[in-house]
Amino acid sequence: MSGDQLRWLFFGFSGRLSRMAYFLAxxxxxxxxxxxxxxxxxxxxxSGASQIWAVLFWAIFFLSVWSNVALGVKRLHDFGKPGVFAVLLFIPVVSILAFLVFCFYPGDKGPNAYGQRTNAPR
Structure with missing residues (x-):
């Protein structure tokens, strides 16, 4: 997987994403x-190490929040739904249900308004 593909997977908001790619990412x-x-x-x-790991944890945490929203938007696109529904991922009970739906419910077969195929930018 190239750097551009990884950047799209974790930080991009266009295109569609399959169940397995969503789960593994x-x-x-x-x-x-x-x-x-x-x-x-x-x-x-x-200790200095404690401070470094704390800063690193928070940096990873904030990048992960962005990445999880990007993954959710692309997964929603695979259902043919707009990415704005990704805000539901911030509601505690709804986020668990959304995660399960995203992991187990298949997306649209064939092209839809958000892309010709899964796991690719639009």
Missing amino acids: GLLLAVFQAFALYRFTLAPQE
């Missing part, structure tokens, strides 16, 4: 967050 983001949090908890308090 979200899992990768969770692993990065968990690793940074794990390293932060291992570092001695008030």
Whole structure:
């Protein structure tokens, strides 16, 4: 996968995304967050390493929020729905249900208004 494809996957809002790509990309983001949090908890308090890992965790967290919204928008596009519904991902109970729908419910077969095929920008 090229750098342009990764940039589109995690930061772009155009195109469509399949169930598996959505799940795997979200899992990768969770692993990065968990690793940074794990390293932060291992570092001695008030040490330079602790501060570095804390900053790194928050940077990864904010990038992950952006990326999760971008993934959700593209997944919504695969259903033929506008990306504005991605704001529902910020409502606690709804976000869990949306995640399950995004992972298990198939998108539109064939082209739709948001792209000719899945896993590609428009």
